[in-house]
Amino acid sequence: xxxxxxxxxxxxxxxxxxxxxxxxxxxxxxxxxxxxxxxxxxxxxxxxxxxxxxxxxxxxxxxxxxxxxxxxxxxxxxxxxxxxxxxxxxxxxxxxxxxxxxxxxxxxxxxxxxxxxxxxxxxxxxxxxxxxxxxxxxxxxxxxxxxxxxxxxxxxxxxxxxxxxxxxxxxxxxxxxxxxxxxxxxxxxxxxxxxxxxxxxxxxxxxxxxxxxxxxxxxxxxxxxxxxxxxxxxxxxxxxxxxxxxxxxxxxxxxxxxxxxxxxxxxxxxxxxxxxxxxxxxxxxxxxxxxxxxxxxxxxxxxxxxxxxxxxxxxxxxxxxxxxxxxxxxxxxxxxxxxxxxxxxxxxxxxxxxxxxxxxxxxxxxxxxxxxxxxxxxxxxxxxxxxxxxxxxxxxxxxxxxxxxxxxxxxxxxxxxxxxxxxxxxxxxxxxxxxxxxxxxxxxxxxxxxxxxxxxxxxxxxxxxxxxxxxxxxxxxxxxxxxxxxxxxx
RNA sequence: CGGGGUGUAGCGCAGUCCGGUUAGCGCACCUGGUUUGGGACCAGGGGGUCCCAAGUUCGAAUCUUGGUACCCCGACCA
Numbered sequence: 001x002x003x004x005x006x007x008x009x010x011x012x013x014x015x016x017x018x019x020x021x022x023x024x025x026x027x028x029x030x031x032x033x034x035x036x037x038x039x040x041x042x043x044x045x046x047x048x049x050x051x052x053x054x055x056x057x058x059x060x061x062x063x064x065x066x067x068x069x070x071x072x073x074x075x076x077x078x079x080x081x082x083x084x085x086x087x088x089x090x091x092x093x094x095x096x097x098x099x100x101x102x103x104x105x106x107x108x109x110x111x112x113x114x115x116x117x118x119x120x121x122x123x124x125x126x127x128x129x130x131x132x133x134x135x136x137x138x139x140x141x142x143x144x145x146x147x148x149x150x151x152x153x154x155x156x157x158x159x160x161x162x163x164x165x166x167x168x169x170x171x172x173x174x175x176x177x178x179x180x181x182x183x184x185x186x187x188x189x190x191x192x193x194x195x196x197x198x199x200x201x202x203x204x205x206x207x208x209x210x211x212x213x214x215x216x217x218x219x220x221x222x223x224x225x226x227x228x229x230x231x232x233x234x235x236x237x238x239x240x241x242x243x244x245x246x247x248x249x250x251x252x253x254x255x256x257x258x259x260x261x262x263x264x265x266x267x268x269x270x271x272x273x274x275x276x277x278x279x280x281x282x283x284x285x286x287x288x289x290x291x292x293x294x295x296x297x298x299x300x301x302x303x304x305x306x307x308x309x310x311x312x313x314x315x316x317x318x319x320x321x322x323x324x325x326x327x328x329x330x331x332x333x334x335x336x337x338x339x340x341x342x343x344x345x346x347x348x349x350x351x352x353x354x355x356x357x358x359x360x361x362x363x364x365x366x367x368x369x370x371x372x373x374x375x376x377x378x379x380x381x382x383x384x385x386x387x388x389x390x391x392x393x394x395x396x397x398x399x400x401x402x403x404x405x406x407x408x409x410x411x412x413x414x415x416x417x418x419x420x421x422x423x424x425x426x427x428x429x430x431x432x433x434x435x436x437x438x439x440x441x442x443x444x445x446x447x448x449x450x451x452x453x454x455x456x457x458x459x460x461x462x463x464x465x466x467x468x469x470x471x472x473x474x475x476x477x478x479x480x481x482x483x484x485x486x487x488x489x490x
Numbered sequence: 491c492g493g494g495g496u497g498u499a500g501c502g503c504a505g506u507c508c509g510g511u512u513a514g515c516g517c518a519c520c521u522g523g524u525u526u527g528g529g530a531c532c533a534g535g536g537g538g539u540c541c542c543a544a545g546u547u548c549g550a551a552u553c554u555u556g557g558u559a560c561c562c563c564g565a566c567c568a
Contacts, residue, residue, distance in 0.1 A: 013562085032560065088567070157491065157566060164568070217568095237568060276568060307527050346528035364527055374527080490568085 005354070007288045012232045013160075019282050020161045023291045023355050033159035033166035037275070040355065041162075043299030044278055045169065049149065051201050051296070052171065052273065055193045061145040061173060066127050068151075069118035074126035078251040084218020085122045088155045090166075092118040120153040125219065125244075125270055128174045129252040136176060136266060139258050143186070144176040162279035163236075163490055170274035176266045178256065180245070183267035184222075187243040190271040191224040194239035202277065203294040203406035204228050204284050205414055206238055207485060209461025214445050217270075221245040227460045227485065229414040230283040233434020235460045235487035238280050241271035279490075284410055285379075291356030292378055294406050295399040302328060302335040302395055303357045305348045307364030314339055317363055320388070327392040333399065353378060358402050359395055363388075379406055420483070427474050427486075431455045436487045440480035442473035451475050451486070460485045 005022060008015035020026050025041030037045065053063070069092060076082050096112035121127065128146070136144060153167045173190060177183040191208055198204045206226035216223040220242035228238045249255070249265040258264050285292040295301050304325070306317040321337060328335045338348055345362065352360050362374040373391050376383045379402050386394050417435030421427040430437050441447060441459065451474075452458050466482045473480050 017562095028560075030560080084567090154567075156568090158562095158564080168568080170568085240568075272568085274568065305527095309526065341526075344526045344528085344530055346526085347530085348528090350529045362527070366527070 005288055005290060008231065015288070016279075016283060017161060019286050019291055020279075023282075025278065025282075025291075026161055028161075031166075033156060035161055035165050037169075040299055041278060044281070044293070044297055045275055047297045047299065048197075048201070048277055049171070052193075052197055053147075053149075055197060056147050056171075056173065059145075059189060059193060061147045061175075063148065064146050065148055065150070066124050066131065068121055070121050070124075070127045072117045072119055074130060075119055077126060078219050078247055080247070081125065081219035081251075085154075089122050090120040090153045090155055092120065121150070122152055122154045123270075123272075124148065124150070124152075124172055125174065125248055126252070129248045129254060129268075132174075132176055132266075133252050133254045136254055136256050138256055139178045142176055142178045142256060142266065143182065145173075145186075146175065147171055147173040160279075160490075162282070163276055165275075168274050168276065170272050172270060172272040175269045176249070176254070177268070178258065178264070178266065180267050183245075183269050184243050187222070187224055187241045187269045187271070190269070191226065191239070191241040194241065194271070194273060195226050197273075198226055198228065198238055198277075199407065201294065201296045202281050202284070203296075203403055203410060204238070204280060205407065205411040207461060207463055209463040209466075209485065211240075211461060212445070212448055212459045212484075214448055215458065217242045219244060219247050220270075221247070224464075225461055227487075228280055228284060229410075229417060229436060229487075230280070230490070231286075231413070232283075233417050233436075233487075235436065235485075235489040236276075236280050236283070237460070237489065238277060239271070239273040242269060244268035244270060285406055286356065289350075289381075290354035292406070293356035293358060295358045295403045298356065298358050299334065300336055300355075300357050301333050301399060302359045302361065303348075303352050304335065304337045304361045304363065305345055305352075306337070306339060307345050307362060308341075309365075313365060314341070316365075316368065320368060321363065324388075324392050328395060331392075331396055333396070349376075353381075359398060361391070361395075377402055379409075418485075421474055421486075422471075424474055428455065431457050431486070431488070436460065436485050438483045439474040439486055440471035440482070441484045441486075442476045442478035442480055444476075444478075447473060447476050447478075456488050457486045458489055460487050460489060 005018045006014040024038055026038055027036040029036045093114055094108045094112045095114060096109040097106040098109040100107045132144065135141060149171045151167055151169050155166055156164050159165050175186050177186060195206050195208050198206045206228045208226055211223040211225055217240060222243040224241040226238045228236050230236055246265040246267060248268050254266050255263045256266055281297065282291060304321055306314055308314040308317055318337060318339065325335050325337060349360065356378055358378050360376040367373050367388065371388050372385045373388045374383060375386050375394065377398060418438055419430055419435060421430050421437045421439040427437060427439060448459055462484045468482050471480050472478065
């Protein structure tokens with residue numbers, strides 16, 4: 001009818017776009033590469049943000065906010081960093097507009113040119129470390145554990161809703177430590193926070209690992225990541241945590257006096273996840289009928305569709321449901337009673353399936369007589385009739401069941417799509433199939449580059465706690481002592 | 491940055507090749523009524539600088555030239 005979704009088998013990217021647009025998550029804006037996050041999509045982000053923020057606070061972090069603008073000179077203080085980001089930045093050159101003397105609206109006032117251009121932050125390491133210099137004098141000032149919720153801008157060539165937009169929302173943690181060991185522990189701790197969040201809340205199994213040198217964050221000594229598999233078998237980097245060593249401390253001259261009274265450069269980490277996670281959520285779970293949202297992140301968890309003739313019946317149903325709704329709300333569940341009499345039940349069913357509401361309850365006069373209610377779960381599309389009396393308890397249990405089931409389903413899918421390749425021929429064949437490949441690699445950037453060039457596959461990560469085994473590099477045949485994860489990625 | 495596509499009502503499109511009444515269709519919207527257990531129906535109604543500019547012409551959504559915006563696919567990146 002009005003909202004047809006392209007089947008994911010027919011055109012996976014179109015399917016994804018349809019879900020985002022027709023599921024009411026986001027819209028295109030009139031600015032290239034920038035999207036409008038609509039209330040429903042923002043609702044998911046709010047849930048993600050709240051859950052993550054709680055985890056950050058539990059691990060001792062506090063929030064702060066730094067400027068959107070970064071003086072251009074800051075960006076050139078760390079060589080690798082500027083190399084990685086300079087090409088894709090928006091630059092502010094003027095600070096005032098004026099009326100066009102030729103009557104063409106407003107134009108940039110040529111007299112309002114900035115002495116030094118400002119860069120719209122693509123990430124905030126530089127502006128933050130510039131402040132840290134003033135905040136850190138002694139080992140007693142450390143560790144400094146700060147997070148910021150912000151928007152950043154990266155002027156990407158090619159954009160995709162949620163997955164890659166010119167402006168996006170994220171959080172970035174920036175911590176300073178007195179020892180290398182402590183900073184590495186922090187990097188690993190935050191990777192764990194991300195991985196647990198993905199698995200518990202997003203119902204998304206992830207592989208924890210380290211990036212190869214090629215794939216490392218610009219300016220980092222080590223980049224840890226979580227990698228998830230989408231339903232087309234492609235990889236999506238869902239979060240990163242970087243050990244920055246003393247690079248930024250040296251670039252911004254941030255030193256502290258240790259217990260022995262000696263000056264030392266501080267050790268740094270940074271870590272972030274973005275609204276890209278919403279893209280991951282969509283692509284990992286949804287189907288051709290629309291979104292499938294995990295209960296823990298669904299803005300609306302339960303919807304009640306009354307089936308009625310006339311206001312009298314509607315009121316009767318509402319009176320029946322009122323105590324149940326109150327009970328659910330008391331348990332922290334978001335529930336909506338859809339009393340719209342302009343839309344028929346069938347329309348509403350389709351609509352709530354499109355938007356991925358985990359549980360739909362339908363109740364009409366037939367149910368009232370029998371003391372029952374129809375329960376439909378979005379993840380499996382199963383429907384059943386349940387006793388009205390105990391429905392609140394049933395719903396609570398079912399939400400948990402859906403959350404678990406979604407994770408299990410995604411886990412099964414992923415594990416079925418990770419294969420070992422032992423020869424180059426095998427590798428070439430497998431890379432054309434959806435999924436990840438576990439294979440030996442000789443550890444050199446040259447081989448990695450060559451494989452990427454030939455197959456478009458990149459090394460997603462070297463898994464943590466990776467089993468050690470002797471083998472030969474899939475491409476060069478040189479000796480290798482562990483397998484790494486290869487895949488095509490978003 | 492290369493290749494392709496599209497700009498016509500809130501959304502999706504037709505009309506453009508071959509210029510000619512008042513620019514049309516579906517959905518959505520508004521009013522009234524009947525409906526409501528899987529995407530309702532009837533009747534009436536509102537809504538348009540046809541992306542912009544210049545040109546050709548008696549006459550341009552339609553032809554010419556230039557511009558511009560966004561989307562999709564690739565390379566690059568979260």
